Amino acid sequence: MTYRSLTLPVFIAHIFLGGGVVFIAIALRFISEPIDSVNLRHVAGVVEEATDTKRDKEPSGSSSFALVVKDSDGKSIPLHLVKQHVKADELRALVGHRVTALHHGGLVYELRSDRGILFTFSDPVPIVAQKGTEFYWPGFASLAIGLLLGSITKRRAP
Numbered sequence: 001m002t003y004r005s006l007t008l009p010v011f012i013a014h015i016f017l018g019g020g021v022v023f024i025a026i027a028l029r030f031i032s033e034p035i036d037s038v039n040l041r042h043v044a045g046v047v048e049e050a051t052d053t054k055r056d057k058e059p060s061g062s063s064s065f066a067l068v069v070k071d072s073d074g075k076s077i078p079l080h081l082v083k084q085h086v087k088a089d090e091l092r093a094l095v096g097h098r099v100t101a102l103h104h105g106g107l108v109y110e111l112r113s114d115r116g117i118l119f120t121f122s123d124p125v126p127i128v129a130q131k132g133t134e135f136y137w138p139g140f141a142s143l144a145i146g147l148l149l150g151s152i153t154k155r156r157a158p
Contacts, residue, residue, distance in 0.1 A: 009153045016146030023139030040102040040109055043079070045071035047094040047113075053080070054088075063088045067108070069099060081108035086118055 049068040063086050067079045079101060081091075094113055102110035111118045 013149035020139045020143030027135035044100040045069040065091045
């Protein structure tokens, strides 16, 4: 069995193929709906506390809050939310108001108050789809370029 030395065009073709696989794998594995809506738990009650927990590393335009909701049984339920396009002042103003939330493990996916809907579970779906396409198309393009380069180099090989 003899091995040919790896030429630059073949090496570049392998890089494009590998990059395409990585982009598509990211789109399939890491960019998906966070959880199935069937697994979300419902909580309703009055907000006792709304504490800003935003860190410097979180993206600008996002709000991060720890909420404590007292349900009808008098039990305090801690909830956490990180959302974009929801103003921090709107979340602070929830103290003393009735809210309903869908959450999983304390992370809020939907929040409605007597003042109106702040965000719903279906809000992030278009955002997630857009993020997925941002990885799919470069992945497919990279695969196509890699295959094209690979086919060209095979034709030139003796």
